[in-house]
Amino acid sequence: MIAMSASWEKIRGNRALVVSAVILIVTAAAAMIGPLISPHDYLSTNFEEMLRAPTMADMRIFGTDDLGRDLFVRTMLGIRVTLIVAIIASIVSLVIGVAYGAIAGYFGGRVDAVMMRLVDTLYAMPFIFFVILLMVVFERNFLLIFVAIGAINWLDMARIVRGQTLSLREREFVDAARLTGVSSARIIARHIAPNLAGVVVVYVTLTIPQAILVESFLSFLGLGIQEPQTSLGALVDAGVNQIERASWTLLIPATLLAMILLCFNFLGDGLRDLLDARQTR
């Protein structure tokens, strides 16, 4: 009976995982292809078609905004920007987190203690406010968004990687490498890092929604992506200003943002469950 319910849970979890993955792939594909198919572009204003409600006519399927710009194209562009920022930011946090965690875990002892104490101290800091400060000081530099978000998210990654490395370094193949005179840097890069792949992949899928959240939070406050470029957060912000006249300008980007976040969370959870199952077997 327990085995039955366990497998049922697993299938159910997997179904959420599969559905989420499909939705994300379709959304990403639409964001890439959509603007190419549409006769409109993201930039042109049209004062005869301001705040036009969604309609199938003229391919205005998401309507237009207060400047008469096509919201379908802008939303697809926004998804692109949101996803690209999130993925690059996750790669930044992955590189920093894996390097930091693997070094701390591999050397252990005092090095580990000092490095992890630093992580603990940084954990206590209100990072989001620092990111805002960073955006204020450096004039909302687009490149900085990646660095800033990546710099927040590496802490968790470092902790997880360190934990894995602590157990990996006791394994025979690491001893063997050490005995044959391989340098520490090379052991970490060639023997430890590849074995961290599973955990890291799962963790990255959980980092992406966090990065999306930070980016859209900044853009919502007007501190992220700047006009005429856009992201889902910026579109939600613009929609809030039209809330009484044109609710679709809020609801469409808001729904898509919520959907993308939900899918990434389900994907991450599902992958983690699968990985856990394999580890306990």
Added chain:
Amino acid sequence: MLRYTLLRLLGAIPTLLLVIVLAFLLVHAAPGGPFDDERVLPPEIAANIAAYYHLDETLPQQFWRYLSGVVRGDFGPSYRYRDHTVSQLIGSAFPLSLKIGALSMLLAVIVGVGAGIVAALRQNTVADRVVMTVAMTGISIPIFVVAPVLVLLFAVKLHWLPAGWSGNAGYARLLLPVVSLALPQIAYIARLTRASLIDVLGSDFVRTAKAQGLGIVAIVRFHALKPALLPVLSFMGPAIAAVLTGSVVVEEVFGIPGLGQFFVRGALNRDYTLVLGIVIFYAALIIVLNLIVDVLYGVIDPRIRHR
């Protein structure tokens, strides 16, 4: 207990110092001065302003001046709100933010724990599924989506509640901000309560209580709830940080003249001293509240206290 509290308090000082140093350096690394975007000033006036704000001193001198001010609760003058000091601005805006934050934390704990208990006792039933699905959705959807959608629904479409802050009075205008701020925390707390209560209900002392013929309500009320709420208590630290961050969004959406709105305005106006002051204030607040949570944890759980 006192020793532990003092040790933790001492431990918080380096963190706070790091926050101040980093924030200060960041602001002073800014390209251009705070008055650069205005019309070109005659050199004498520019020098005067620089002297007034001590911008002509070396960086360590400025830092030392700032730090000794901060220790005395003085964050210096605001660069934009000319007649006010940063401390005055924080002092005038914070009580409102505190009220909204405290109310939403209260709401989050009551509703979250309640929903979590229901879900745990009705494990794997429809009620449980509903609570958990709603919770997963609540965790995934950011507050800057939740708040405007609630406004759209309850203020713009249904006209049940006021949409904004100014021009309205009483508790009705508090309701939407407080609920939007509480929703994500309700979701987390419900999930945490459910998981930990299920865990506790499977333990030996609960089985003993059951064997003695105690009803499930009495078991939860007198035996299981207290240990089950420990993870919820330790979640209070991150929850407080999240409510603070969320208050920035909520105050922006509802036009509430709280600290969060000052922060965003300051950020958009590049009012460096105001933003710097609020970052340090928020950091200190989070660190102190986390400390209180940790100390409380020790009070409630004797296993921690004697370590």
